[in-house]
Amino acid sequence: ETGVTQSPTHLIKTRGQQVTLRCSSQSGHNTVSWYQQALGQGPQFIFQYYREEENGRGNFPPRFSGLQFPNYSSELNVNALELDDSALYLCASSSRVTGANEKLFFGSGTQLSVL
Amino acid sequence: AQKITQTQPGMFVQEKEAVTLDCTYDTSDQSYGLFWYKQPSSGEMIFLIYQGSYDEQNATEGRYSLNFQKARKSANLVISASQLGDSAMYFCAMRVRDDKIIFGKGTRLHILP
Numbered sequence: 283e284t285g286v287t288q289s290p291t292h293l294i295k296t297r298g299q300q301v302t303l304r305c306s307s308q309s310g311h312n313t314v315s316w317y318q319q320a321l322g323q324g325p326q327f328i329f330q331y332y333r334e335e336e337n338g339r340g341n342f343p344p345r346f347s348g349l350q351f352p353n354y355s356s357e358l359n360v361n362a363l364e365l366d367d368s369a370l371y372l373c374a375s376s377s378r379v380t381g382a383n384e385k386l387f388f389g390s391g392t393q394l395s396v397l
Numbered sequence: 398a399q400k401i402t403q404t405q406p407g408m409f410v411q412e413k414e415a416v417t418l419d420c421t422y423d424t425s426d427q428s429y430g431l432f433w434y435k436q437p438s439s440g441e442m443i444f445l446i447y448q449g450s451y452d453e454q455n456a457t458e459g460r461y462s463l464n465f466q467k468a469r470k471s472a473n474l475v476i477s478a479s480q481l482g483d484s485a486m487y488f489c490a491m492r493v494r495d496d497k498i499i500f501g502k503g504t505r506l507h508i509l510p
Contacts, residue, residue, distance in 0.1 A: 385444050
């Protein structure tokens with residue numbers, strides 16, 4: 283077990299709604315990144331937060347937004363949900379040290395279904 | 398373009414045999430890192446092994462080794478003495494300059510008893 287916890291584990295929403303997913307990072311980790319994994323695909327990088335600021339973003343529209351809190355936990359918010367947003371959302375935490383092997387520790391994910 | 402390519406969508410291997418999962422990558426960065434992750438049906442991504450672009454020795458972690466051929470831009474994962482519990486999806490991934498991690502599409506490995 284990695285110590286990274288995500289909630290909820292499953293979620294069903296309808297198109298146009300908004301959703302908030304939560305992630306508690308492993309103790310001592312200051313960096314959180316979020317990934318979207320569609321069925322049968324590899325995870326796609328959404329964005330990364332380091333010390334409460336967004337630090338890198340993938341090719342996702344602005345309706346995907348996030349927060350990192352002083353305790354390094356994080357939220358992923360998605361507005362105006364679309365059917366294609368249905369996916370497994372994975373959170374990963376790491377301890378960012380320049381030049382080091384930044385091993386990511388993943389949670390078990392939140393399975394989002396948009397109807 | 399930065400890309401990870403895994404050409405084997407699925408593999409079937411007899412228990413106790415060694416297996417090689419292929420991974421090629423494309424990046425113009427001089428400094429990068431290569432990872433392999435295992436994803437069982439539970440969904441959690443489990444770190445297996447890491448290779449830095451400047452590491453001269455191939456990485457090893459227990460039964461896992463990474464066959465790093467920099468000139469060919471390949472980073473194949475070798476699992477020795479496969480076990481039934483090795484059945485899962487396996488993803489090759491690369492960390493590039495802006496700390497983004499890029500994943501391949503994965504290989505589903507089936508270990509046969």
